[in-house]
Amino acid sequence: MNRPSRNQTSPAEAELLREVFAEAALDVTPSVVPLAAIEREGRRRKRRRRAAVLGGACGVLLAPLAVVVLQGGISPDASDGSERVDPPAASSGPRPSVSASRAGKVRVVTPGERVKVSTGVEIWLTEDGKHWSEPDQPTQFRSVTDGNLDLSTPGVSLQESGQDNGLFFLSGIFYGEGEPSRVAVETLAGDLDGTALTLAGRPGWGVWYAEVKVPQALLSSSDAATGVTRRVTVYDSAGGVIATQEFSA
Structure with missing residues (x-):
């Protein structure tokens, strides 16, 4: 007569183990998925990306604008920290005149x-x-x-x-x-x-x-x-x- 090996599980034991694991699994309650937190994090990351894009675009637009303003006569090195606008220079050419005579x-x-x-x-x-x-x-x-x-x-x-x-x-x-x-x-x-x-x-x-x-x-x-x-x-x-x-x- 053949005897079961010590390392082998008999069919009866295997069935018993399945029942024990099934009962244990029923006693485990899964944690709630934090959907609200995930949505908040997604919105926060989206806002960061949008701010980064807008900031870069504004920098590109403001750079040539600053050049135009400086060329238009605004002095950026005013001693009081404020912008100084220089009036347009008067024409150095002679002004036409009409003699009454x-x-x-x-x-x-x-x-x-x-x-x-x-x-x-x-x-x-x-x-x-x-x-x-x-x-x-x-x-x-x-x-x-x-x-x-x-x-x-x-x-x-x-x-x-x-x-x-x-x-x-x-x-x-x-x-x-x-x-x-x-x-x-x-x-x-x-x-x-x-x-x-x-x-x-x-x-x-x-x-x-x-x-x-x-x-x-x-x-x-x-x-x-x-x-x-x-x-x-x-x-x-x-x-x-x-x-x-x-x-x-």
């Missing part, structure tokens, strides 16, 4: 309309010519119909009157084809723009005038012997010459 224009007037052109001086136009008055002087007249001016050929006339302080009033009649836009007056004291007066309907003539202050040193020179006006030129809007006249060499 050069200001000129073209004005259309009605017959008999008096225009004050200087202190105590008035000019008015009628269909037969130019009229003007000066302080302590009788009214003066230059006709465009008496034959003294040949209106068929472009030209410019001149009348000068001066005062003891060197202030000169210059005026005359211009005539030629075209609508006047500018009057250039060359004088002993320099160049300036005159003003043109015309009647409505473009009659083919008009009146120009200007005022100039001539220094006493120039008036005492030999150049002033022939007057202070050198040339008068009337231009149209395209820059063409309507009429021009030289008055002294």
